[in-house]
Amino acid sequence: MPVIELSHISKRFGKFVAVNDLSFSVEQGEFFGFIGPNGAGKSTTMNMMLNFIKRNGGEISLLGKSVPQHDLDVKKRIGYVPSDVRFYPQLRVQDLIRYTLDFHHMEGDQAEIDRYCELFQIDRKKKFGDLSLGNKKKVALVCALIHHPELIIMDEPTNGLDPLMHARLFRVLKDKQEQGATIFLSSHNLKEVEDYCSKVAFIRSGQLVGVEDLSQVNKKMKIVTLKGSKLPFDKMKAIGATCIKKEEQEARFLYEGGLAQLFSTLSNLSTDLEDVTVANRDLEEQFMSMYECQEGERL
């Protein structure tokens, strides 16, 4: 059963279409990445999922229940980390944690709270307003985890975190995933999405570009970069390589065929080329090619 199911959702702000006919689903236990350039509609989509804003069309189902009809039941089982953490500045961290548990009608496991606070090095006596950006983020993470959510929705959770805390956060999230929780991660840090997510949805101009299984796709796809004065476009096309970027003395090709055929072709072309690079297609490259394509469309 999908934990998140978005079906043809749309959102307009006046004449501007922020999200248009967006559909995808996330299965239980998945570590799901949600990426797209600025203004692509990621936050709007999450805001609709959390019922912060009303959608203009489509259906949203979280944890098997339609939203907003079962908003309260669903939110009891969700942990949310916003991109811009703005909690009550006058409250101490320990009070914020207490209030979060009270909202969930939970006593809370003191040992677990102590463990999180120690792990993320949080000073519970400090007022929230006195914390740095990174420490605010850590408090938001603890507040999103202490009620044992089945679905954790995070918008740029590592923004402001140092590398040590970054690693600790993902260790906690992996533990949560192993315990059966589903993690929905929106991030601009493509490296962390690539390292931890099993699936990723690409969104552009409010529309879904695709959902890809990172464990499958990127290992098969190769990016071949050729440099030289005489670039062999025809021969690369003949082996099924698609040119994705073309400059004066450099070209990049996307290749999905056998490596033997690729290296044999490159070997025959070696005299015409100055440099050859073959690499796995990483998420950043995939993202950049989509982004550049979007810019091209705008121009």
Add this chain to the structure above:
Amino acid sequence: MTLFRLECKTHIKTLLTWIVVVGVLTLGLVSLFPAMKDMGLQQMDLKSMPKDMLKAFNLSDMAALATIKGYFGYEYQYVMIATGIFAAMLGTNALAREEAEGTIGYLYAQPITRLSIVGSKMLANSLLYTLYWAVSMAIAFLGCILFKESGASVHELFKSFAQLAFSGWVMGLTFLVFGFLISAFLSTNKSATSLSLGIVFLTFILGVVGKMNDDFQALVFFSPVDTALPSTVFKNGIEWKYIVTDLIVIIVSCLLTFWSYKRKDLKV
């Protein structure tokens, strides 16, 4: 209940500040009564002033200024205006500030419905206002007992203050709930203070115009401050036609607030 506690905790300092300031001001004004009476305040000749204007500023009966009720009734009308502003500010800030400061993101990620958000905030702010008003009235009553003229009946004074406490409480709740309705449509609280001032002064002026000109007497219905002024209440008692009008405004504003907030796109 959690949000109710959170809201009370958030505003407790504001509440104490208002109570202290209004309490000190009230005691200061009332403590001047014996000296003012001895100076012959009630004998001041204001005959050259237009009668309507004296009526508008509750100075038509100068002889009443020789009694603590009359003196308090005149002086305390300005505190009543301040009370209306305090109540309106509690309302206009209640929902809009959450969006302006971004705390609504935290709140709405918790398992709490929008109706509960509005309901808890309304209850908490009503309680805060009630506390403010109860303490202010208690201080005012004690001040009047301390500085009353000889021969003034404490029982009579208590009865008048009980009526004033009720009328003023309804007046404040009217501004508070109407402020909530405005707050439900705002996405920032930048204009909350100016809107609160505007609502209270506009309705006060409507009451003044209503009193000055009989053709516009109906305007008094739109003036919660005017109908709850101590001089009016001490003279006419509780005027139920105005109380019912306030209650209708409270109920309609309340329902419209719930209705509009449920449909609102929250700015996060």
